[in-house]
Amino acid sequence: MKKNKNGLPLEIKYCIKCNLINQRPTTINEYFHTSESLQTTVEFDKNGVCAGCHFVKKEFDSKVIDWTSREKELIDLCNKYRKNNGQYDCIVPGSGGKDSVYASYILKHKYKMNPLTVTWSPHLYTEIGWKNFQNWLHKGGFDNFLYTPNPKIHKKITHEATKRLLHPFQPFIIGQKTFALKMAAKFNIALVFYGEMPGKGGKKVSYKAKTYAEATEQKGFEMDPLEGKPFEEAYLGGKKVQEYLDEGISKSDLQSYKPLEIDEVNSNNIQFHYLGYYLRWIPQEMYYFSVKNVDFSANPQRTEGTFTKYSSLDDKIDGFFYYTSYIKFGFGRAMNDSCQEVRHGHITKDEGKSLIKKFDGEYPQKYEEEFLNYISMKKEDFLDLCDKFRPKHLWEKKSNFWQLKKRL
């Protein structure tokens, strides 16, 4: 298959079952993500069906996955790690969105674990995000550490990540991945729960991989993301750590982004497990669960760029994360949401298609001003930058409007 300089397939395809575009990247190791990096993209079989569809199909097939026995595995796992002495026995990272609510609630109240919830703070909390975060703790009854990395530095890295990678969410993603591990080591907790299995989104990770370590076939799941190199040689926002240091930013100001040393991971024997391996992970049901148990609020209106009201609501940058993904990969927010719902049989493929046509790529107006302020860019400069990041095989300009060359 022919690819462009960043590894995207030159021939554009849409999954014949769920409409997913074949340009969707799978995970990348963000510590070495630069403008030159090669992306790996979601696999399609010879019939044009994406890996995400294959994955979800397995979840529906009781001959492939027996959910009763998987729940038994979870109970065994909990029995192994449960401390019963008042100390925390597991960590659930999250921000109070539907997934982290479900994971923490069910672990505490059904499986009688004592989870510590930890939160790497969003860049710019939305009102509804903050309310949901508070409800999660107040109504769910959880201990929580909310960690905010130095906002001046975070803002600077976000600027670089936007300028160099058109990825304003990258510094947040880095923290999401590293923070839970550091807290696990600090509190001597050996079990960390993630939610959804990565294979569900089309990443090349087997449905049998219950831990992060077993998912390492896919780039981006390294237990040692520095790959044995010193931190100074890693990148943040596509810029070398050494360059930040040369500009006078101190080592201590960048510590929040430094991953836990692999020796510490190993000596603490920290394990990452996907709760989605043990229990079926259905976004819509997580939402109903969160409404019922912690009074989770959806947006009063649909979220810009999509048709849903309940996903990724806590950060004012979310909308731009999906918007820039649409520019770089033709993969927008409505596609992200609808593909999952098609795979779970909540909507048909044709319904998904019309939602994508209607909402994908819608410009996020609502928090535009705060976003531009945050990344320190003028609107014209941001839009010019977006145009520079449009891959040539994906986009063409017709009567002064950009459109995808091959549309759904």
Ligand SMILES: [Zn+2]
């Ligand atoms: Zn598909």
